[in-house]
Amino acid sequence: MSDSHEVISAFLDDEPFDSNALAQALSEPSGRELLIDLLALRHLVRTEGKEASALTAPTSWRSSLRALVAVAALVVALVGGYLVGERRRESVMSAAPSATRVVQAPAAWKDVPSGRMP
Amino acid sequence: MTVDPAALFAAHQHRLFKYFCRAVGPDTARDLTQDVFLRVSRATIPVAADEEVRAWLFHIARNLALDHHRARLRRPEPSPLAEEGSRLATQDVDLAVNEALAALPDLDRDVFLMREVVGLGYDEIGRACGLTPDAVRSRIHRARLQLRERLASPIAMRRTIPMRHSGRHT
Numbered sequence: 001m002s003d004s005h006e007v008i009s010a011f012l013d014d015e016p017f018d019s020n021a022l023a024q025a026l027s028e029p030s031g032r033e034l035l036i037d038l039l040a041l042r043h044l045v046r047t048e049g050k051e052a053s054a055l056t057a058p059t060s061w062r063s064s065l066r067a068l069v070a071v072a073a074l075v076v077a078l079v080g081g082y083l084v085g086e087r088r089r090e091s092v093m094s095a096a097p098s099a100t101r102v103v104q105a106p107a108a109w110k111d112v113p114s115g116r117m118p
Numbered sequence: 119m120t121v122d123p124a125a126l127f128a129a130h131q132h133r134l135f136k137y138f139c140r141a142v143g144p145d146t147a148r149d150l151t152q153d154v155f156l157r158v159s160r161a162t163i164p165v166a167a168d169e170e171v172r173a174w175l176f177h178i179a180r181n182l183a184l185d186h187h188r189a190r191l192r193r194p195e196p197s198p199l200a201e202e203g204s205r206l207a208t209q210d211v212d213l214a215v216n217e218a219l220a221a222l223p224d225l226d227r228d229v230f231l232m233r234e235v236v237g238l239g240y241d242e243i244g245r246a247c248g249l250t251p252d253a254v255r256s257r258i259h260r261a262r263l264q265l266r267e268r269l270a271s272p273i274a275m276r277r278t279i280p281m282r283h284s285g286r287h288t
Contacts, residue, residue, distance in 0.1 A: 006255055009262060010255055012283075013233060013240070015240050040274075040281065041265055041269065041273055043276055044215055044276055046234065046235065
């Protein structure tokens with residue numbers, strides 16, 4: 001590939017280029033093929049870059065997950081505590097009164113005035 | 119006026135990591151990205167335009183990548199890329215891309231990655247690598263032609279998928 005095709009690289013990179021030279025380069029089928037191939041190459045290289053970046057993601061992903069788990073645990077604890085409290089309150093309100101023993105006074109029962117023993 | 123090393127690093131660490139992923143591989147990329155931070159924190163950061171500072175940062179990054187390559191040459195390790203051979207190269211496009219990049223001359227690979235992966239302009243790359251913008255353009259183009267040849271098959275496959283032109287890297 002001739003150096004005249006360098007202008008295609010400059011065009012791809014948004015660098016200053018000679019528009020006449022670019023027109024000349026793209027007037028040839030080889031120049032047009034090169035342009036498309038270089039775009040495809042760019043996609044190949046950058047796509048992998050994204051995947052490589054994903055390699056660093058576990059750190060932030062894990063910390064986010066940790067925070068999420070902590071929040072979830074807090075919510076579960078709060079809701080659980082509330083439900084347990086509610087259940088206890090209901091059981092206290094609906095429970096039967098504690099058993100009492102009624103003792104009948106015997107027939108011979110006499111009230112004795114206080115302070116005087118028989 | 120001083121530049122906060124942590125702020126500078128935070129602004130560029132993602133790009134540095136992407137550069138290292140391609141230049142030395144993802145396994146070492148994180149370590150070298152941290153090494154850049156260490157060097158930046160010990161250095162006097164130039165008070166200059168953003169482009170100059172970015173070029174300075176990638177000059178450091180490039181030196182670290184070169185040191186890594188030199189150390190690996192002195193102490194050769196079995197390269198997973200070489201071991202796996204063509205079997206995976208045909209199956210795994212990413213591996214093929216990495217192999218093709220590894221086959222480029224160091225300087226050509228660096229200018230290509232700084233442009234294509236990091237998104238630096240020719241001026242910035244020139245400052246980072248000690249080249250003129252014209253030399254950068256020539257080297258990037260030469261790298262592209264070599265990669266095009268080596269990656270003919272993945273490129274042909276990629277051409278069948280819709281593409282979009284995005285000159286400036288985001």
